[in-house]
Amino acid sequence: MGNVPELAPSADLVLPELLQGQWSSALILTFGADLGFFEAHLLSQLAAVPLRIILADDERLNEKFAEAVETGQRLRRANRTYVAAAIRHPGSAHAKVILLTAAREGLLVIGSGNLGHSGYASPGELWSVFRYHSEDPRHLSEFVAGRAFGTAPGLVDTRG
Structure with a gap:
């Protein structure tokens, strides 16, 4: 794959364009x-991704379902078709993270936007983008930190 471009934090990043790729899993953390x-x-855009999970703040998610x-x-x-x-x-729970993974590569996007049009598809939110590929492990530590965060005990309500 060679050099993987690194994107700096940006106030005008439009996230839907970043979701393109051959991913095997997609995890979205949001408030x-x-x-x-x-x-x-x-x-x-994620139709070919077999595993799609959205984790949101319990009160906000319950409000959305009630609404x-x-x-x-x-x-x-x-x-x-998604969890x-x-x-x-x-x-x-204020984390705002998108993690897309495949067998040898990944995309980790950490920022300020909630899952919605104003947070993902319009300018004004700040995002840092990290790419990992087995041939370019420069952002491996960010992915390891994201994995540790995402597996913290008691983070997800599994009671149904």
């Missing part, structure tokens, strides 16, 4: 999750 936006605008019931919004794909689960924490 607020606009699942309607995800289903309408991002899920098709969907009240307004008749159809989240037809949630917990069918939407709650991050349980005594405070709020």
